[in-house]
Amino acid sequence: MKAAGAVLWREADGDVEIAVVHRLRYDDWSLPKGKLDRGETIPACAVREVFEETGYSCVLGRHLRQVSYDVRGVPKTVDYYAAEAVSGDFAVSEEVDELRWLPIAEASELLTYEPDRDVLAEFARLPADLLLVLLVRHAKAGKRSEWDDDDDLRPLSDAGWRQAEALRALLPLWTPTRVHTAPRVRCADTVRGVATDLSVEMVEEPRLSEEGYWPDPEAGLVRLLEVASDEGRAVVSSQGGVIPSVVQSLAEMGGLRLSEVPCKKGSVWVLAFTRPFGTWSTSDSPSRWPTLVSAHYLASALPRP
Known part of the structure; x- marks a missing residue:
């Protein structure tokens, strides 16, 4: 099973803020991500999932890392990109009921899963605007x-x-x-x-x-x-x-x-x-x-x- 997501970022007062979403079904805080649709590339999936979960259109940057784990015994990989938010607004959906824009350190503390924190740490290792x-x-x-x-x-x-x-x-x-x-x-x-x-x-x-x-x-x-x-x-x-x-x-x-x-x-x-x-x-x-x-x-x- 393949999926893709992104560290969605924007500039805020000379610093960087990260979008973290709360998924109602799982009651967790995560980076936006989701499974590939048939006939879709991994980068296109990342852009689509960001829009569906956050309401923001984005521009991809560098590839951050691939995360692998099992879902009910089925191997799953998620490719993460850096992605700059360029337009849009959040609206509550069936999947996501809250979005928070946070500084990197606060976003890391809020994220539920260690792999998401590792992805965010890789994002923070380099400047956002390359x-x-x-x-x-x-x-x-x-x-x-x-x-x-x-x-x-x-x-x-x-x-x-x-x-x-x-x-x-x-x-x-x-x-x-x-x-x-x-x-x-x-x-x-x-x-x-x-x-x-x-x-x-x-x-x-x-x-x-x-x-x-x-x-x-x-x-x-x-x-x-x-x-x-x-x-x-x-x-x-x-x-x-x-x-x-x-x-x-x-x-x-x-x-x-x-x-x-x-x-x-x-x-x-x-x-x-x-x-x-x-x-x-x-x-x-x-x-x-x-x-x-x-x-x-x-x-x-x-x-x-």
């Missing part, structure tokens, strides 16, 4: 050996277009405002729908293509950090020969341990970075650059059957 890059590997494009034209022009396959449409539905849950792409037809077409929906032009990133990255990997890493630092969140579409190196290198620079860096076609790495103090440049010490503090892998944007 820079975010959604690093996408292009969707399926058939076999290179079966394409006779310039490989830069190799198009998405039918399966690839399905993946692209799924990404078009998934990525807006993090409310990106910019779309960047390696200069490949298959990379651009993977995120073209997202750019269309945002009414923005895609920005080509030669440094994040395979032949542009490997002659100078450091320049490619710096370019991704520059993209992360710009105003608003970004989608970046790249290739399988680039993404694992970028993610692993940034993780090592930030002291973040990753046991592996998978990179399936149509997958997404949700990368969260600290905000640098003031402006930064490549001439500064790397300690002043944005630092990768969270990297969560989504193997597929396609919903569960």
